[in-house]
Amino acid sequence: MLFQEVIGQNSIKEKIIHTVLNDRISHAQLFHGKLGAGTFAMALALSRFVFCSSKTKTDSCGTCPSCLKINSLTHPDLHFSFPVQLLKNRETADDFIALWREMILANPYSNEQDWYAKNDNENKKGIIGVKESESVFKKLNMKSYEGGYKICIFWLAENMNTPSANKLLKLIEEPPDRTLLFLVAEDIQQILPTILSRTQVVKFNTLSEKEMVETMVRTNEVTQDKAIEIASYVNGDYSLALNEIAKKESANVFFDMFVQWMRLCFKKDVAGAVSFSADAQKLGKEKQKAFLLFVLNIFQKSLVGSHLGMDAVKTSETYKDFIQKFMPYIHERNIESLHTEMSEAHYHIDRNANSKILFLDLSFTLFKLIKK
Ligand SMILES: [Zn+2]
CATH class of the missing domain: 3.40.50.300 (P-loop containing nucleotide triphosphate hydrolases)
Structure with missing residues (x-):
């Protein structure tokens, strides 16, 4: 080095x-x-x-x-x-x-x-x-x-x-x-x-998305778009970025999970929430934490999108399509509570809380918080 x-x-x-x-x-x-x-x-x-x-x-x-x-x-x-x-x-x-x-x-x-x-x-x-x-x-x-x-x-x-x-x-x-x-x-x-x-x-502060994107493209043979997508949810952590690159599957597991989660929250689908929590439990502690940061990141990007327009949102095209439809549901009346809930969940997972109960609880909270 x-x-x-x-x-x-x-x-x-x-x-x-x-x-x-x-x-x-x-x-x-x-x-x-x-x-x-x-x-x-x-x-x-x-x-x-x-x-x-x-x-x-x-x-x-x-x-x-x-x-x-x-x-x-x-x-x-x-x-x-x-x-x-x-x-x-x-x-x-x-x-x-x-x-x-x-x-x-x-x-x-x-x-x-x-x-x-x-x-x-x-x-x-x-x-x-x-x-x-x-x-x-x-x-x-x-x-x-x-x-x-x-x-x-x-x-x-x-x-x-x-x-x-x-x-x-x-x-x-x-x-x-x-x-x-x-x-x-x-x-x-x-x-x-x-x-x-x-x-x-x-x-040491976390790395900027720009620094990570440049390094990923230069040293790991990933496309610019893929690098931007990864950088948008690993929270300035290059170790996590490399783990994402190493995953061969191109479909983004977190993104798919997130979309599924938000859909069942809109519908207040209790059975769906139970099966989602079981899936989330299988991720294991580190990925659960990364997933929560990913979710928080999409919430923040949605808020940026509705306030400053989609041009201000730095992310890949796939996410942009989703964020455009999703952003009316994230606003100043719920962003603070959402931020608190995600951060607390992250804290408790780190201290070995039962993740299945935690994600179920969190789903019920989102039933109430996610609305126009
Ligand atoms: Zn020397």
């Missing part, structure tokens, strides 16, 4: 490049935001830049011995710590590193769900346990192989349990010589406040 390969986030790039070139890099940093916003990609590009022996003022060279080792994620002074699904005698990142490396090499924007899918177990959450922190502690307390910095990137640091986090805190408070700790976290509330107060937090 070179800085130029990290999508967008230019002001963050400039700032961190500046700290390295002026030898003012802070030893513990937390990149906060979605993996799909490029938090890990940035940590990796930064590590490469620190190690690169022929860096320019804007990026690593990509060809020096250090850069070549980073290309294969095998630089001996760059360590990775990440959540694992604990198994007997397999409790540290080292036990899973080959699989994780394979995923990251294929896609540095991989997310937590991709990782569990890679382990053939999408429903078990991984943790960064105490055995893992002990292993990191040991590695960072050894001398560096190449005489320079030692770096550890914590991928999804919020998955540390408390004993593990306390061990990390010790590392942050009394860092071994020339050691850099880069924490990457999506949910900052799960990080110990004592760690937060001792790290430099860098907040």
Whole structure:
């Protein structure tokens, strides 16, 4: 990963490049935001830049011995710590590193769900346990192989349990010589406040639709129209965009589901709502969350359409046709309630609410809210 390969986030790039070139890099940093916003990609590009022996003022060279080792994620002074699904005698990142490396090499924007899918177990959450922190502690307390910095990137640091986090805190408070700790976290509330107060937090905003469309078209062989369609509902998360591209079926599952849902809501069709909730349950947690964001996005676009005209709606032609017919039903009298309902549902799904009951409830609320 070179800085130029990290999508967008230019002001963050400039700032961190500046700290390295002026030898003012802070030893513990937390990149906060979605993996799909490029938090890990940035940590990796930064590590490469620190190690690169022929860096320019804007990026690593990509060809020096250090850069070549980073290309294969095998630089001996760059360590990775990440959540694992604990198994007997397999409790540290080292036990899973080959699989994780394979995923990251294929896609540095991989997310937590991709990782569990890679382990053939999408429903078990991984943790960064105490055995893992002990292993990191040991590695960072050894001398560096190449005489320079030692770096550890914590991928999804919020998955540390408390004993593990306390061990990390010790590392942050009394860092071994020339050691850099880069924490990457999506949910900052799960990080110990004592760690937060001792790290430099860098907040990553989600990517713009424009940045994602350009990258998708340039690097993934998708058409402009398809890229616009995907960007319109993944909420600035490039990991989700890549997952959408990877799906071979061209019909958009979310869009079809949405249309079906709205139809049954207009008709106040209770039996339809029951079967819809059962279908929604089958999606699984991550897709349910993405679906709700998709729905919210169509609501917002409909409001834009009715206020500013269809020319102001940035989306694909298929969606435009639908939005044109749908927009009279979304207006200032219901948009706020709709927004609240969708956001709350998203929140509860994230905290493992029963999704079937949740979608049924939500359908009944929409019966009342969606009208001209
Ligand atoms: Zn280099």
